[in-house]
Amino acid sequence: MTASVPSPEFSTGEARVGAWFIGARGSLATTAAVGLFALVRGATPPIGLTTATPAFDDVPLVDLGHIVVGGHDLYDLPLAVKAAGLAAGGMFPPALVEAVRSDLDSSDGNLRVVDTSGATQQEHIDAMAADIAAFRDRHDLRTVVVVDVSSTEPLPSDHPAFHSEEELRRALSDPDLRLLPPSSIAAAAAVAAGAAYAGFTPSAGLNLPVLRDRARAAGIPFAGQDGKTGETLLRTVLAPMFTARNLKVLSWAGTNLLGGGDGATLADPEAVRSKLVSKNRGLHSLVGDDVVAPLHIDNVPDLGDVKTAWDHINAVGFLGSRVTLQTTWSAYDSTLAAPLILDLVRVLALASAAGQSGAVAELGCFFKDPWGSTVHAFADQTAAYISWAQRTGVLVRLAEEVSAG
Numbered sequence: 001m002t003a004s005v006p007s008p009e010f011s012t013g014e015a016r017v018g019a020w021f022i023g024a025r026g027s028l029a030t031t032a033a034v035g036l037f038a039l040v041r042g043a044t045p046p047i048g049l050t051t052a053t054p055a056f057d058d059v060p061l062v063d064l065g066h067i068v069v070g071g072h073d074l075y076d077l078p079l080a081v082k083a084a085g086l087a088a089g090g091m092f093p094p095a096l097v098e099a100v101r102s103d104l105d106s107s108d109g110n111l112r113v114v115d116t117s118g119a120t121q122q123e124h125i126d127a128m129a130a131d132i133a134a135f136r137d138r139h140d141l142r143t144v145v146v147v148d149v150s151s152t153e154p155l156p157s158d159h160p161a162f163h164s165e166e167e168l169r170r171a172l173s174d175p176d177l178r179l180l181p182p183s184s185i186a187a188a189a190a191v192a193a194g195a196a197y198a199g200f201t202p203s204a205g206l207n208l209p210v211l212r213d214r215a216r217a218a219g220i221p222f223a224g225q226d227g228k229t230g231e232t233l234l235r236t237v238l239a240p241m242f243t244a245r246n247l248k249v250l251s252w253a254g255t256n257l258l259g260g261g262d263g264a265t266l267a268d269p270e271a272v273r274s275k276l277v278s279k280n281r282g283l284h285s286l287v288g289d290d291v292v293a294p295l296h297i298d299n300v301p302d303l304g305d306v307k308t309a310w311d312h313i314n315a316v317g318f319l320g321s322r323v324t325l326q327t328t329w330s331a332y333d334s335t336l337a338a339p340l341i342l343d344l345v346r347v348l349a350l351a352s353a354a355g356q357s358g359a360v361a362e363l364g365c366f367f368k369d370p371w372g373s374t375v376h377a378f379a380d381q382t383a384a385y386i387s388w389a390q391r392t393g394v395l396v397r398l399a400e401e402v403s404a405g
Contacts, residue, residue, distance in 0.1 A: 015142035016066040017349040019342075020132055020195065022186045023150030024071025024111050027261055027305060028200075030082045031091060032149075032338040033069050033107060037100035040065045044096065048339035051346050055386045059393035060353075060400075061346040062142075070110035070135045070144075072128060072186065079104040079111075089260075089304045091332050110135055114182075121180055122172035128189035136193070143352045145345045146190035146197045149337075151265045153181050153203040155273050162210040184208060191215045196348040199224030200341065202278045202369070216358045221351035223344065223363040224371050226278040229336040230329050231256060231309035232368045236378040238313070238325070239286035247323055248316040251292040252283055255310045259303035262333065278369040282376035307333045340366055347389060354392045354399070362388035 019036075021029035038044040046052035051061055080101050087094040097104075115127040136144050162168040171177050172188075180188070183203035190197045191206075191214050199205035199222075206212060206222055215222055228236070231254060242249050280293050308330040315323040344366060351360050364370030365381035375381055 015062070016068055016139060017062045017345065018068050018070055018132075018135055018139065018141040018144035018195075019345045020135065020144050020146045020190075021069070021071035021341075022146065022148040022183070023073060024069075025073040025075055025077050025079065025082055026149060026151070027082075027086060027091075027334045028149040028337050028341065029071060029147075030079055030086060031334040032341040033079060033104060034083050034086075034092060034096060034100055035335075035338050036064060036067060036069065036342055037103035038096055041099060041103075043099045046339075048336070049343055050340070050385075051343045051389075056389060059350070059389050060396050061393075062349050064342070064346075067342070067345060068110065068135075068139045068141060069107045070112075070132075072112050072114050072131065074114055076113055078108055080108075086305065086334070091305055091335060110139075119175045120173050121178060121185060122169075124185055125172065125188045125192055128186060129192035132189065132193035132195055136195075143349055144193065144195040145348045145352075146186070146193075146195045147200055147341055147344060148183055148186060148198065148203065148205050149200050149341065150183065150186070150203070151261065152201050153183055154268065155204070155277075162208070165210060165214065168210045168214075180204075180208075184211060187211055188214070191218055191220055194218060194220065196220055196352050197222040197224075198341075198344045198348060198366075199371075200227040200337070200344070200367075202226040207371075212359070219355070219357040221348055221356045221358065221360050222371070223348060223360045224367055224369075226368040227337050227340060228282075228366060228368045229333060229340065230307060230331060231311065232279050232282060233378065234309075234327060234329055235283050235311070236286065236376050236381075238327070239283060240377040240379065242287060242313075242315055249287040249291050249313060250316060251294075251312075251314045252287065253293065253312045254279075254295045256295075256297040256307060257300045257303060257309075258297070258305075258307040258333070259299065259301045260305040262305075262307075264299060264301075281369050285374065285376045305332050305334060306330060350389065350392055350396060353396045356392070360388075 023029055039046055083097045087097050112131045118124045132144055171179050181204050183205040187206040188211055197206055276295055280295055283293055311327045313325040317323045359372030361372030362384045364373040364375055365385045
């Protein structure tokens with residue numbers, strides 16, 4: 001069964017949803033915007049969208065044509081210029097950029113440069129939250145989903161240990177303190193604006209207990225952390241196979257080669273530390289803590305936005321025999337991740353419509369280090385995701401029927 005692409009024409013009376021990207025002019029957010037507009041215009045099929053599969057046919061998701069793009073970034077580069085650069089590097093055809101250029105130009109008006117002029121971090125949060133709220137009100141959106149797709153931050157040497165909401169408030173209002181990293185400022189702004197939140201990077205983001213408590217108290221659904229798109233995705237498919245067949249994995253070594261902005265960012269040994277932690281956590285959960293699992297990420301500038309991952313798995317089989325598996329995964333990482341970003345916008349908007357709050361553990365299939373879940377096996381995660389979406393969809397439809405009288 002082929003999933004249909006929603007028409008770009010829609011009634012102004014129908015609810016719309018905002019997709020607010022942190023890092024809105026980066027490769028991933030730009031690819032997601034190009035993909036969204038190309039889908040709405042019928043210029044590309046919905047390959048890669050999990051929400052475009054038959055399992056979601058009866059789930060009342062927001063139509064792609066009803067999603068409005070906005071976001072924050074540190075820079076002011078027009079989306080069409082960024083998209084043209086990605087197309088020149090082979091990410092997608094240049095003709096696709098031309099097909100959606102007017103949509104990209106229109107979306108530029110919804111993007112805001114991060115305002116860091118405030119004397120305190122609370123003023124910074126307030127300014128970002130005001131941008132999100134103004135976007136919601138200007139476009140008469142039912143809800144906004146904030147997705148952090150910004151560059152990976154170095155892990156702080158010590159996470160700020162706020163023990164109470166009052167302690168957090170005092171710290172954020174002190175002009176001499178800058179305790180929260182930028183990703184957590186953005187997450188706090190999403191909460192202040194009443195927006196759902198997805199942490200698609202391994203940066204701190206909403207991964208602070210006091211910020212999670214604040215989000216739950218505000219009735220906000222959230223999901224994370226660190227998008228699972230390539231090597232880790234393959235690992236969480238293959239590792240359960242070894243476990244199910246009772247084969248003992250001795251070592252699972254991996255090397256990642258990439259260029260582009262991600263390669264440059266992850267060349268910083270502090271920035272790459274958080275990525276390595278999230279990539280290996282699922283593997284150890286699936287095959288045991290005693291597995292030898294060296295993992296490297298190397299910046300190779302001439303590769304551009306193409307990422308290549310090599311894995312070498314060594315296991316012991318029956319009668320002590322040797323079992324070896326080698327895998328190679330090569331793809332444009334942004335085109336793997338972009339449809340998942342659109343999926344997350346749709347399903348977190350669904351969670352909001354159902355009145356859910358807190359970590360949506362059933363969205364763990366999207367992430368390397370899923371919040372609210374210890375399940376890492378991809379097949380199990382996917383089954384939980386589909387079941388959740390179908391159940392939640394029923395609840396939303398019932399609520400709509402009751403509301404309609």
